[in-house]
Amino acid sequence: MTAAAALDQRRLLADSVADYCRRSDPLRRARTLRGTDPGFDRSAWQEMAALGWLGVGVPEAWGGLGLALAEQAVVARGLSAAVMPEPVTAAMIATRAIVGCTDGALKATLLEGIVAGAILPALAWQAMPGDIDPSRCAVVAAPDPAAPDALLLDGRACFVVAACGADGFVVAVRTPDAPALCWVPAGTPGVSLSAHRLADGRPVADLSFERVGVPAGNRLAVGEAAREALAAALDEGQFAIAAELLGLSQRLLDITLDYLRTRTQFGKAIGSFQALQHRAVDLYIHLRIGDAAFDQALRQAGDGDPARRSAAASRAKARACETARHITREAIQMHGAIGFTDDCDVGLYVKRALVLSAWLGNARLHRGRYAALVPLDAVEA
C-alpha cells in the first residue's frame, strides 16, 4: 500500500469509528453498563464485527482487513475517545496472538469466528502484577497421563481483561521443554474466574487453572513461534492501549477547553485567566508530544526487529500514560466541583485512563524496560 493509500485507509477507518460513536451514544452506554457483567453489549459487538473492526489486523485469508498496527491504533483511538465499553483492544491483543500462531484448522476457525463477532477471545498470560516479561508465565502444562498428546494446565494468570465476556482464552503456558499457546474455551472444567471491578466499572478477572485438559488440537503454537506470537501481541497491545490513552486525552482536553471558554466567573470566561491558560497550554503540549512520540515509535516498531518493537512499544506507552495523567488530573481541577461529580463525563475519562495506564505495564515499568532495551549510546532519532 502506498503512503497516500494508507492515509486514506486510516481516514476512512477514523471516520467510520467517529460516525458509529456519534450514532451509538457510548458515554450513556458506558454509564449504564458500568458495574454489570460482562460490562459491554454483545449486540454492539456484532455491529463492530460488521464494520470490520474486529479483524483489522487479521489477514484477508481469514476474513480480516489485513491491515497493520497503525490502522488498529486508529480504531482503538477513536473508540477510546468515546469511552466505548466494548473490549475491542483486549480482543485485538488475543487475536494478534492467534494470528502469530502456527497455521492450522483451529487457527482458521478461531480467526473466522473472531472476525464475524461470534468468538470473543481474551489473552491470559501474566504471572503477577507488575511483571510484563512474557517469558514468565505462571501456567504449567504437563502431559496428560490419561490422554496421549493432550496437556493438563495448572497455575494462574492475573488481570485478564474481558475475561468475563470471553468465549475462550489464549493461554500462555510452560511445557516441560518450551513455551506454548493454547486455546481454552470458556467454561472448560477446571478453569475458574475470580473477578474484580475495574475503576471504570468494567470487570477484570484472575484466572486459575486446575488440571485443565487441553487436547492436542487446541495447541496454537509451541516454542519460538509461541514466544514471538505472545511478545508481538503484547507489544502491539501496548501500542493500542497507548493509542487509546491519547484518543481519550485529546477528547478530554477538547471538553476541558470548551469548559474554559464557556464557564464564567467574576464576570468573564475562566479561560481568560492566565493561570488557567498556561496550564491548558501545557496540556496541549503534552498531547502534541505524545502524538509525535507515538507516530515515531510506530515507525520504529515497523522494521521487524522484536527488541526494537518492544522498546518502541515501551516508549509509546510510557509517554501516553504521562500525557493522560496530566490531562485527566487537570481536567478535574479545571472543571472545579462539577468535575468531581459522578454526573460529569470527566470522571468516565479519568477512570478509563487509570485502567489503561495500569494495563500491560504502567509508565514506570515501561521506562524501566526501555532503559534495559535501548543502550545509552544509541542514537535516539
Place this chain on the structure above:
Amino acid sequence: MTDPRAPTAAAAATDWDALPDDVFRLQVRAWLQANCPEHVRFPAGRMHWHECRDWWEILYRQGWIAPAWPRALGGMGLSPIKQIVMVEELERHGCGRMPDQGITQVGPIIIRYGTPAQKDWYLPRTLSGEAIWCQGYSEPNAGSDLASLQTSAVEDGDDYVINGSKIWTTLAMDATHMYVLARTDRSVKKQEGISFLLLDMKVPGIMVRPIRNIAGDDEFCQVFFDDVRTPKSNLVGALNQGWTIAKSLLGFERLGIGSPRRPQLAFARLEKLARARGLFADPVFMDRFTALRLDIADLSAAYEVFVEQVRRGEPLGADVSLLKIWATEAMQRSSELMIEAGDEHGALGGDSDVDGVAMNVLAPFYSSRPGTIYGGSNEIQRNILAKAVLGLPQ
C-alpha cells in the same frame, strides 16, 4: 587585487541548494570535520568575536557564512529544509554560536526592507565580519512588553538623535553596529510609533557597560545613548514601521530555538556524571533519568513533525512555540538532575574532579536559564499558544 579572505570563485559558483538533501548533509559534515577549528567546538558559553573570528573567516571564504541569504547577495541561497540541515550539522559538530545577529537578524531585514544604498553598504560588510551587529531591542522597562520601549529617536536636520538605554544586549562590547528599535511617535498606539534604525557603535554618546551574569560571565551589556546621532539614511523601512519589521522575522527560524540538540548535549553531560557517580545502579535515579531521556527523544519526534512541515513547503504556525517551551524546560530538568546526581560536587563552582572525571556540575544549571527567558519568555509563548492555538478568550 582580490581580497585573500573573500569567498573563493568555486565557492561563489556552487549552487548548494541544487544538491539532494542527504548529499548536502554529508558534504557539510565532511567539510566541518576537515575545516572547523577545535577551539570553537562545544564552548562553555557564548563566544566573543576574538575567540571565533578565524572560524568566521573560514566560513566566509567557503561562501557558507549566510546559508539563508540569496546567492546574488553572497549567501548560499538554501531552501528552508537545507538551512535546517545546515544548522543540524553545525550543532552536531558542536560548533559554538558566533556573534551572528547580522547574518540571522538584521541582514534578512535589510534584504527585505532596506534601501539600495543600505544593501550595498551593509550587506557585504556584514558577510565579511567587518560589521558585527548587536540587537538593541530590550530596555530596563520594556522586556516581555517590548512595544512599550521608551528609547527615543528625534529628527534633527539629516539625523535622528537617540536618547535612552538598551539592556540585555548580547555581546554589545564586541559589536561595531547595532540595530535599534526606537520610539519616533508618542501620539499613537505603542506598536505604531516605533522605527527600525541602524547605528554605528563608534559615534559619540554611546556607553557600553557589560553586565556580569549569574554564571560570572560578561555576555550581555547595558547600552546608554546620550544624544547619539545616526543619519536618516539609516532608517530601515518607513518611519514608524519598526514593530512590523522586527516581527517579520518570525518564520521557520523559530524551529532552531526548539531544536532537540541542546537538550541532547545537556543530557549527555548528565549521563557522563551519572556514570562517574555509579548511579545507573540506582533504580530511583534511573526512573527519573529515563523519563528525561524520553522527554528529549519525544521532543525530537515533535521537532521532526515541524521539519516535515517545512519540507512540504508549508508555513509554520504559532504551535511551533511548543518546541521551545519543551526543549528549554527539559534542559532545566536535566540540569537539576545533574545537581542532584553530583551530590557535594553540585555545590562546587567551576570544574571539579568527579570520581576521576573533570566536570563543571553547575554549568548546565546556569546555561539553561536564558532559554526560558529570551526570545519571548516561556510565559509569553504560553500566552501566544493560549490565544492563537487554543482560542482561549482574552
